[in-house]
Amino acid sequence: LDACDFKNQAEVDAAFNTWFDSILTDVTGGCAPTVTNTWDGSIPAICAGGEVEITWTIDDRCETIPLTAKFKLTAPAPVTYTLSVDKEVAECDFISGGESDYEAMEADFNAWLQTQTDNIDPVGCFTPTVSHNWNNVYPDICGDEVEIMWTITDENQCETITFTATYKINSAPQLVLYKPEKYVASGCDFESEIKLNLAFSTWLTKFEPSGACVIIGNYDTYKPDTDYDVIPSLCGSETVVIYTVTSGCQTEVVSETFTILAPVVTPTIAVVTEKEACEFTDQGDLNTKFNAW
DSSP: OBGGGOSSHHHHHHHHHHHHHHHOSOOOSSSSOEEEEOOOSOOOBTTTBEEEEEEEEEEOSSOEEEEEEEEEEBOOOOOBOOOOOOEEEEGGGGEETTEEOHHHHHHHHHHHHHHHHHHHOOBOTTOOEEEEOOOSOOOOTTSEEEEEEEEEEOTTOOOEEEEEEEEEEEOOOOOEEEOOOOEEEEGGGOSSHHHHHHHHHHHHTTOEEESSSSOEEEEEEEOTTSSSOOOOOTTOEEEEEEEEEEETTEEEEEEEEEEEEOOOOOOOOOOOOOOOGGGSSSHHHHHHHHHHO
16 A cells, blocks of 8 residues: 555555454454454554554364464655755845835845745645744844755654755945045136036045945035035135945945135235325426325
């Protein structure tokens, strides 16, 4: 018999008992013959299979008759299945607009877990089922891994099969910010406000990020000791630039100052001069000396 023809051990036991009772249904003749057997009470297990050989002996005054029979149960074939597969992803795969996209990561993890569970597809006699030990805690999107254990069991607990696979998120490269040197110039160095603005814009390009993933940078400018924005002025200004960069789990901040020195005008003031009218020969002479002064 094939173990797969039975639902459980109770059905195997019932089949064995029916077979056992059918071997010698009636013994007649002789002089009150007696029947004994060698059965030790064992019955093949549904999970392991096996055979039981029993010898019945009929004893009578004039003869002894042995009869031997076997009950054989073929063990179920091992459960077949497909192993789950690891998955590696990058933190950079889950960044949107510079921010970590937790929903995208969770959706990807859920899809992986479901696909692996479905692909196991166990096949066996006793309706094998699959379960796993995930505790509903997702990996840290900044870099982490979660190991899942799957377990295959069947209705008769003939086999318990376990195996694991890992979902791993690799951290993004380190975010590094570079900044320009402090800028100091005189307002007289520029022909116009347009030229100054061009110099300021060029200086700003030297705030540079490196590494990480999708990089979103923001400039804030303000006058020292105040909370309001300011842009450079030809007439003199000091502008502090704060450059903030966010990339997923990383945020870095640097700052530097752009200074325009106010032009200094130093006039030469003539000394007050007092003259007597008699010092001049005529009005023409007075006019000439006045213009010279």
